Amino acid sequence: MKFLLVLLAYLAIIRMSLATNCVAVGSFRQSKDPTCQKYFTCNVILDIYFIKTDLSCGTFMKFNPTTQQCDYTSVCIDSFCDNQPPLQKLPDPNALNQTCRHTYIQCKGITNQYPTIEQCPLASGCC
Incomplete structure (x- = not known):
């Protein structure tokens, strides 16, 4: 019974953070970010739920949507x-x-x- 309550609480937390704009696993640029430093990752939990995590590149770095990584030489395409x-x-x-x-x-x-x-x-x- 205790396990079921923990599982339900965990699923409730996951549901609150479900990513509405995640349709595939990977890293993606945030649109309308003129600095091109912001991006998000999408991961799958329990093979059915997408979880979105908002991230930002380090100082002087930009997110490269082609390589899906932060780097110093990326051209901002915003x-x-x-x-x-x-x-x-x-x-x-x-x-x-x-x-x-x-x-x-x-x-x-x-x-x-x-x-x-x-x-x-x-x-x-x-x-």
Whole structure:
């Protein structure tokens, strides 16, 4: 009985911190952060619940959405989609290989576009 009460209390705490914007496991940039230092991680608990953790990069570091890590050389993409046509595709300045990029920036949204990092299709690449 005691175990069941502890389990129910634990699940209640998890439910309070469930991430409404987590749909996959990984690290993701916080949108509308002009410093590009804020990001969040999404993890799965009990194989069904996503848990979101808000984090921030260290001093002078930015979150690189391509590598999903903080680094000193990342280019902030927060404003890349400002004044772009809908669904615009742009080169990823943080691509690991600048000669043949395997990722690109996709502008999404209808009125307030925001940048997302997308993978190039295997057949076409982005070179």
